[in-house]
Amino acid sequence: ECLEPFWNDVYGSGGRAAAALSGWCDDLKLVTYRSSALADGLENLSAIYGFPIEGPEVRDAVSFRYIHSLDEPRIAPRPDSISVHPPIEVSGDVVLRFGMLEGDARVTARRAVYDPQSAFDPRPFHENGSTADELALILNAFEARRLTNETEPERMVEALIEKQDASIVVLKLGGHGAIVATRTSRTRVPAYRSDTVWKLGAGDVFSAAFTKFWACDGLEPTEAADLASRSVSVYASTRSLPIPAKKELAALDLSPVTPSSGRVYIAAPFFTLADLWLVEEIRQRLLDMGVGVFSPLHDVGLGTAQEVALRDLEGLDQADVVLAVLSGSDPGTIFEVGYAVAKGKPVICLAQNMRDEDAKMPEGSGGLIVSDLVTAIYHSIWALA
CATH class of the missing domain: 3.40.1190.20 (Ribokinase)
Structure with a gap:
């Protein structure tokens, strides 16, 4: 099951x-x-x-x-x-x-x-x-x-x-x-x-x-x-x-997986227990597969806007791919997606309860929208190649 x-x-x-x-x-x-x-x-x-x-x-x-x-x-x-x-x-x-x-x-x-x-x-x-x-x-x-x-x-x-x-x-x-x-x-x-x-x-x-x-x-x-x-x-x-x-x-015209190195930035809310569990799960699965990870929750932590915003953006600058959890349409996550797109970074969006209207900008600007966690994780890794 x-x-x-x-x-x-x-x-x-x-x-x-x-x-x-x-x-x-x-x-x-x-x-x-x-x-x-x-x-x-x-x-x-x-x-x-x-x-x-x-x-x-x-x-x-x-x-x-x-x-x-x-x-x-x-x-x-x-x-x-x-x-x-x-x-x-x-x-x-x-x-x-x-x-x-x-x-x-x-x-x-x-x-x-x-x-x-x-x-x-x-x-x-x-x-x-x-x-x-x-x-x-x-x-x-x-x-x-x-x-x-x-x-x-x-x-x-x-x-x-x-x-x-x-x-x-x-x-x-x-x-x-x-x-x-x-x-x-x-x-x-x-x-x-x-x-x-x-x-x-x-x-x-x-x-x-x-x-x-x-x-x-x-x-x-x-x-x-x-x-x-x-x-x-x-x-x-x-x-x-x-x-x-x-x-x-x-x-079949299939693309071989090309192993590569790099860092995935996890853009996601972490306000509820469910949010925290999902961020923890994404981070651990990526680490288990040998992928570098920047997680604002783990690598910056909690604090005021002045304390965390610039450090989060520094992490985004140094990342190669962004995995964004858009379920719930958190404004901070949406901002991070826009910042990453402006920087030309690949963005993989996990969206499970998002309205089509709300997904227009991420999808229209080149982001990949997926509906299940494992697909999001794997496409984030493949985007490093």
Whole structure:
């Protein structure tokens, strides 16, 4: 469940990946722990996308709740109190395996793709007896660090290939794209921009698309990873599944994300608890992604007009991009937007309850108006390039 933008449905990583692959892979099925509490949701998922759902029935359901799609999930029940069930035995020509909180999957496959999906304790593929003639690992830097005790991306992929007996490693590095490594090569594929940004399930879609293009279709790993990255861009913009066909993805005129440095100025009111929470959230998410931030609340503080105005404007002068919260039409924020436009700085405006009339000047002067927090954050970062 996500509060903003609102979304509430039954998927899980496996369900979303199966939905992404529906219609593209022969004999597609989802094997998972089937919670009786989610029976209606699973039945609906199967009916919409046309694949069977198999696996042992269990009583409890695990839910993930987010305030926004870049948020850390609130998991219920707590991970340390979730009942762990015996492993599910899965065999097939091609198997995409995700890490699970309720248990594990013991896999036998010709080609396996493994996404540990664990912020807590990613486990090696072979640890539970899983085997594959060819194994592709897809993971982020945090998971790779936990599995290898290495801190540099190149050292991570080397250790994963050697110690995890992987034929392919796809190490996802956020805005820096992904490293695609084999025993004989290292290549990079970019992340791609999208008009809007919906993060929930983006990793699931990447893993599913890579599975289709590499494991099912036999494409080279780098081409498969690039098509997977393109699939994520489409999903982030539309939230629609299944993924598009290879020809359609390859023809898309997508802009690669170009990592760069710079500073984002947060123009926003901070008079109420809700205001304070939003400013704090924007600042922390930007800092988490390695972006420089100037926040008048944090870097100047409270004071009289004479004490804060010039210091705020100095921060604006030194910033490269302005992220403005226009909800509520705060006069101070509107002034900062106008000042930034006059200085020729890119302005990204988060406007959720603003009248069209009130948005005319920011939009007409070149500002980008968006309606959700995560899209505003990402477009602010991309505007630094």
